[in-house]
Amino acid sequence: MSAPPTAVARGSEGAATARARPGRRLRDAMPVLLGALLFVAAWKALVVVEGYPTFILPAPEVVAGRFWTAWTDGTMWPHAATTLTEIALGFLVGATSAVAVGILLARSRFAERVLSPYLVAAQATPILALAPLIALWFGTGLLSKVVICALIVFFPVAIATMVGIRGVDRRLLEMARAFRATRRQLLLRVEVPAALPAILGGIRVGVTLAVIGAIIGEWAGGERGLGVLINLARGSLFDTPLLFATLLTIALIGVCLYLVTVAVERRLVGPRG
């Protein structure tokens, strides 16, 4: 009497196999390569046509060469490592506290009313203006950068968490309650997993902001880091190709971190109907 369980859409498997096919991967990569090629060509054309000197706008191959030597002769790595540490710590601190506060905001109208003006105000105040102050309070070491990173990451993640948790389907919550979920279980087993796509959306924004936070923190004062290297290259070394190579490094770090969060998101969230 039981209905034959035949007609089932295996949507996700189909998508998975399609993704793994090499031809498809190449086709996906094509626009990216094409865009990069056009960008570099336009850059080169600009340099050639306008005849800019290297200290104003170096040609792409000059930047590429400087990028290579900076990484091979050990100029870049210590700075990049410092900045990466700052980003990682700052992001971790900022994102974790933001998720916690976001949950609080979602749960309590009172907390939202009390806190949200300050949250918005803190986000609207330019972090660039706050950075020297933070450097003054927390020194020019790792701590001040972590604080700046955490501050800049906080807002998007907290708001995304709040909106995500509030948007959880009430019917799912009622279901969990019917099966006697405690408040804690409700949060950990239903609300947070259900809000995960939204939270990760905030984290995507946050991770790129964390890079900016670290650089700003280094500008406000520091001995090492990619922000410091930019200042050095521009000011004392007068090495514009190195400045561009540093910018390229920062951009690459941002892109890589973004891609990592997207990959994590794909793994954690997976296909949902």
Place this chain on the structure above:
Amino acid sequence: MGTARSMQALQRRRAITAGSARPRPNAPPTSPSTPDGVVGRQAGQRPAERAPITSIAPLPSTIDQDRGSAIRLRDVARSFSGAGAPALVALDGISFDVPPRQVTALVGPNGCGKSTLLRVIGGLLRPDRGAVEVAGERVSGPDPRVGFVFQEPRLLPWTSALDNVAFPLLLAGRPGAERGARAGELLELVGLEGFGGARPHELSGGMRQRVAIARALALEPSVLLLDEPFSALDALTRERFGSELLRIWERTATTILLVTHSISEAVFLADRVLVLSPRPGRVVADIPVSLPRPRRRSTLDSAAAARLAQRIRSHLAGAADEPVAAEAWGLPETAPEGPPGAFPAGDPIAELGVPAWFDPFGREDRS
């Protein structure tokens, strides 16, 4: 249904109800004065004085003392208060008993509080007045003896069918091995063996609802509450699903209370149909369904079934030949709760005298 299987089920059922004959609804109703168990409620009658409706097929009193009712409601009332609006009385003085292993269908027009009633029995809503007992013990809050199946499957979209079935066990803190084994058994029971790894979105609507039924059975409840479980299914799946539910019922020892919009579904599935009146919800008729089991779709074509459906319909419309409310055709019912976006009473900003449009840090809910 294969004969061998139904025999097996019968034997199993006998084993479950060993010693106590299962009450069959073919027997005449208890209260001869009200042939349908219709309760005429006179105006001004105090709720406490209202006679409880117990006119189901007669239970031998010995059983009643031995096992009691699976579900017992006494004068249950529940109303909802909206912001500013007068309280909405959803249920008013509902009393009935459901003996163990009976299938009872709740039928009623839109907004008569059928879903509210189910939530009160399941402990999801507290009644304003009256008492709800399941297996002789008072219900206070969500109850492990009650399994809930909602109108929609309400599966967790991020986990597999197996984990969804095991979800109540996870919440109850059962060890992983037990969870897996039990969930596997239940999936087999609902005919979904081999689909444990599938995510909800990979399953059809009927399969999802079957997963929901398996999940409701996970904690081995004595009572299964189903809130229009078929309303989201297409007509064909619905028909098959009814038989499927009866098969599951025969293999488990549950009492079933089912809310439905469909009279034919009620007649097909139930031992007894309770008809609720429009708001405020009251039981207006208690109709035993004395069709033989196991039932087939063809059972519905019989004259007896047609008469039963006619009787239910007459109570629904108030009079025999009035137009029947739209819900009889399975139109979706609107949720009895207030609008989700409504402000709770005592909005702090309103007290400050701030104009309503100026609320920069106001709620930012889903609309």
